[in-house]
Amino acid sequence: MSDMTTARSAPAPDVPALEVRGVRKTFEAENAPVRALRGVDLTVAQGEFIAVMGPSGCGKSTLLNLVAGLDVPDEGAITVAGEEVTGRGEDDLARMRRRHMGIVFQFFNLLEGMTVLENVVLPSVIAGRKRKMAETRARDLLDLLGISDKASAAPGVLSGGQRQRLAIARALANEPTLLLADEPTGALDSAGGAEIIELLRRLHKGGQTIILVTHDPAVAEAAGRVVRMRDGRVVSDDSAAPGGSGQSPASRAAGATPAHAERW
Numbered sequence: 588m589s590d591m592t593t594a595r596s597a598p599a600p601d602v603p604a605l606e607v608r609g610v611r612k613t614f615e616a617e618n619a620p621v622r623a624l625r626g627v628d629l630t631v632a633q634g635e636f637i638a639v640m641g642p643s644g645c646g647k648s649t650l651l652n653l654v655a656g657l658d659v660p661d662e663g664a665i666t667v668a669g670e671e672v673t674g675r676g677e678d679d680l681a682r683m684r685r686r687h688m689g690i691v692f693q694f695f696n697l698l699e700g701m702t703v704l705e706n707v708v709l710p711s712v713i714a715g716r717k718r719k720m721a722e723t724r725a726r727d728l729l730d731l732l733g734i735s736d737k738a739s740a741a742p743g744v745l746s747g748g749q750r751q752r753l754a755i756a757r758a759l760a761n762e763p764t765l766l767l768a769d770e771p772t773g774a775l776d777s778a779g780g781a782e783i784i785e786l787l788r789r790l791h792k793g794g795q796t797i798i799l800v801t802h803d804p805a806v807a808e809a810a811g812r813v814v815r816m817r818d819g820r821v822v823s824d825d826s827a828a829p830g831g832s833g834q835s836p837a838s839r840a841a842g843a844t845p846a847h848a849e850r851w
């Protein structure tokens with residue numbers, strides 16, 4: 588890890604990347620309250636790649652938002668790398684997010700007024716990493732994701748698949764404990780989607796813990812584990828999904844860091 592430890596140090600290998608316990612979330616709506624999550628329990632080990640599936644409105648994005656600390660549960664507890672996400676103040680939560688979460692949304696969220704490189708450098712600088720170090724890592728990531736030739740371009744000139752790869756590069760800038768992605772292939776054509784699936788596979792092989800919300804069975808197949816939700820609950824949890832390559836926490840602990848391209 589050496590020069591990459593300014594953002595965070597890796598959690599002990601036996602600590603789950605994520606623990607969700609008894610989480611409930613109700614939204615106040617005009618007519619009746621919407622019980623989006625009705626008691627969710629979920630444990631994800633370090634190095635796992637899980638796909639969360641289920642019908643529209645079953646609570647997938649709500650769960651992801653709570654895990655990311657973008658919203659708070661009404662009841663229950665969430666810990667990431669052994670640290671409580673729930674019950675923190677805004678500043679503390681923001682710090683925790685920078686340390687542990689890489690978030691990829693369906694609709695990219697790129698900074699259009701900056702170059703591709705700058706989009707990846709910025710999160711690390713915000714997290715307190717030295718500019719030169721942040722830039723070195725950003726270039727490594729762009730290289731790894733196959734868009735290094737676009738480093739000085741504006742995000743606007745990229746294809747959909749390239750934009751999504753940039754969004755993933757940005758999410759990985761701080762070596763997050765969790766890569767959280769909500770429908771990362773939802774806005775892409777099938778070729779663009781296939782690129783992203785391949786990329787996620789490689790990240791997983793390199794030890795990255797990934798939690799992915801998807802409607803796409805091809806994406807889910809790349810994951811080692813499929814968690815299905817319905818009406819605000821987890822209704823099945825299949826760790827033996829075909830195509831999975833479930834990785835032990837130990838292999839993550841062996842020093843898999845996204846900085847080391849040869850591991851991908």
Ligand SMILES: Nc1ncnc2c1ncn2[C@@H]1O[C@H](COP(=O)(O)OP(=O)(O)OP(=O)(O)O)[C@@H](O)[C@H]1O
Pocket residue numbers: 614615616621622623641642643644645646647648649650
């Ligand atoms: N901010 C909010 N205010 C009110 N209701 C909300 C809010 N966010 C989500 N909901 C409701 O909570 C339920 C779960 O929504 P959520 O976005 O988690 O579903 P989802 O499983 O991600 O669906 P999709 O597959 O369509 O993205 C839905 O009924 C939704 O309308």
Ligand SMILES: [Mg+2]
Pocket residue numbers: 647648649769
């Ligand atoms: Mg959703």
